[in-house]
Amino acid sequence: MLKISGLSKVYPTGAAALKNVSFSVGEPKVVTIIGPSGAGKSTLIRCINRLVEPTTGKIMLDDVDILALNRHDLREARRRMGMIFQEYNLVERLTVMENLLSGRLGYVGFWRTYGRKFPAEDVAAAFALLERVGLSGYQNTRADALSGGERQRVGISRALMQKPDLLLVDEPTASLDPKTSRQIMRILVELAHERGTPALVNLHDVGLAQSFSDRIIGLRSGEVVFDGPPEQVTAQVLTKIYGEEDWSTTIRKVEGESGKPDKPHSESEESMLRESLA
Amino acid sequence: MTPLKHAAKHPEIWRRFSPRQALLRYACYLGIVAVAVWSVSAMDITWFFLLDAHVQALDMATRMWPPEAxxxxxxLTPLIETIHIATLGTVVTVLVAFPVAFLAARNTTFNALTWFIGRFILVASRSVNTVVWGLLFVAIFGPGPMAGIWAITFRSIGFLGKLVAEAIEEIDTGVVEAIESTGASRLQVLWIGILPQVLPVIYGTTVYRWDINIRESSVLGFVGAGGIGIVLYAAINQFRWQEVSVILLAVFAVVILSEFVSAAVRRRIT
Known part of the structure; x- marks a missing residue:
């Protein structure tokens, strides 16, 4: 359970990226954060594992006060939070297996890292994950030989290798085409539910957010301006988050889908794509 | 829009530079020419020697020909020693230069002091020529290949360290973020997140420096630091020009060879 209260971030330039943000994320729930560019979505995600140091506020992961941790304890807390990035951020020149196992770095010492000698159960978990995300047989492929969608599958697997209590996902589909985006979101949401791991996902695509999340948080200029289920995201709400615009096409696209990620995937990808583009 | 207004908004005559900018550019060209003229006039060149330079060159060539096969x-022995000096010097360089490079890169150094120490080592190494390093080490170790190895090493640390440090400063920081967010330690981030990104630069510059070092070690003998330079120096001093030409050809062959090896290795780095 993640509990954020009164979180603010002011960058040294004086720009206030987050203003008094409070919300909680618990149980296996996929929560997406939407909002215009520069609304503070990335800053918010990065404050939670302190890749960015917040200015004020409180972040509790279960009973751990994240902002009070010293460097060593922060490393232990970070092991519990898997992060997935827009640009995948894989180590390009290493193999898929090495990238997956890097998710275990917080648990192994330097000499095991040096010799790439990871415990057998970690390797077994990596193979199982590769099969689950549809990358069986890719273990010795170098990351730079993969397509965008494949890279993001590796990115997701690396985060899950940590056996995290929370997934922090920063624009996972922004570099991908619409079809691959949907596939990646589906895998992500399925895995989050399967493993009972709550996920906090930044998305700039409102349609994707509405189809794949249990709850949506709208961020505007560093403030939470909406927090509720996807069905409640109306034209008025979008205007509140993004500003005045004709939302009829965005809304209709969403209403064309039943929207629950855990529904059976009987339809082919092609028909889903046509639907989403209709 | 009337034609007149249109002409005012979009003038037909377009110039890349304003008259002021153009004038400034010509002034710069003129300045460069002035510097060149000044350099030549200040150097006290004996123009008389240039008159029969072609005769002297031809004379030298006839005395060198035919090379004494x-x-x-x-x-063979001094040639192999030359290659050994270059290779061993490069190996020692690799061991020393990387820690220094990590100190000298802003994003991996510990604090301002370690950064300064790293940078200082790099600058000090590069500001002294290999032959000068050779002179110093001949004084310390006495003449021979040992002095040559250290001369090569001390000059190469700056070269390799500087290029690797710059590569470290230009890595993809997203990867570092990703590895940090797994809870990895500083050393693990270095090993998994940073090292793979700079390895191509490390391989490439090391081989390139080895290639340079082969050329440099062939003249180190002039100051007594071992290798084929000793033989060359002796041959020149004793006016044995037919031997000089053999030595020059031999060095040329080795340099070409190292060039091939270096190019082949760098092509395979991905």
């Missing part, structure tokens, strides 16, 4: 057998 039988002499080449005696060259």
């Amino acid at each position: 039988g002499y080449s057998r005696k060259l």
Whole structure:
């Protein structure tokens, strides 16, 4: 359970990226954060594992006060939070297996890292994950030989290798085409539910957010301006988050889908794509 | 829009530079020419010697020709020593230069002091020529290949360290973020997140420096620091020009060879 209260971030330039943000994320729930560019979505995600140091506020992961941790304890807390990035951020020149196992770095010492000698159960978990995300047989492929969608599958697997209590996902589909985006979101949401791991996902695509999340948080200029289920995201709400615009096409696209990620995937990808583009 | 207004908004005559900018550019060209003229006039060149330079060159060539082929057998040992000096010097360089490079890169150094120490080592190494380093080490170790190895090493640390440090500063920081967010330690981030990103630069510059070092170690003998330079120096001093030409050809062959090896290795780095 993640509990954020009164979180603010002011960058040294004086720009206030987050203003008094409070919300909680618990149980296996996929929560997406939407909002215009520069609304503070990335800053918010990065404050939670302190890749960015917040200015004020409180972040509790279960009973751990994240902002009070010293460097060593922060490393232990970070092991519990898997992060997935827009640009995948894989180590390009290493193999898929090495990238997956890097998710275990917080648990192994330097000499095991040096010799790439990871415990057998970690390797077994990596193979199982590769099969689950549809990358069986890719273990010795170098990351730079993969397509965008494949890279993001590796990115997701690396985060899950940590056996995290929370997934922090920063624009996972922004570099991908619409079809691959949907596939990646589906895998992500399925895995989050399967493993009972709550996920906090930044998305700039409102349609994707509405189809794949249990709850949506709208961020505007560093403030939470909406927090509720996807069905409640109306034209008025979008205007509140993004500003005045004709939302009829965005809304209709969403209403064309039943929207629950855990529904059976009987339809082919092609028909889903046509639907989403209709 | 009337034609007149249109002309005012979009003038037909377009110039890349304003008259002021153009004038400034010509002034710069003129300045460069002035510097060149000044350099030549300040150097006290004996123009008289240039008059018969072609005669002297031809004379030198005839004295060098034909190369004394039988002499080449005696060259094998000093030639191999030259390659050994370059190779060993490069190996030692690799061991020393990387820690220094990580100190000298802003994003991996510990604090301002370690950064300064790293940078200082790099600058000090590069500001002294290999032959000068050779002179110093001949004074310390006495003449011979040992002095040559250290001369090569001390000059190469700056070269390799600087290029690797710059590569470290230009890595993809997203990867570092990703590895940090797994809870990895500083050393693990270095090993998994940073090292793979700079390895191509490390391989490439190391081989390139080895290639340079082969050329440099062939003249180190001039100051007594081992290798084929000793033989070359002796041959020149004794006016044995037919032997000099053999030595030059031999060095040329080795340099070409190292060039091939270096190019082949760098092509395979991905």
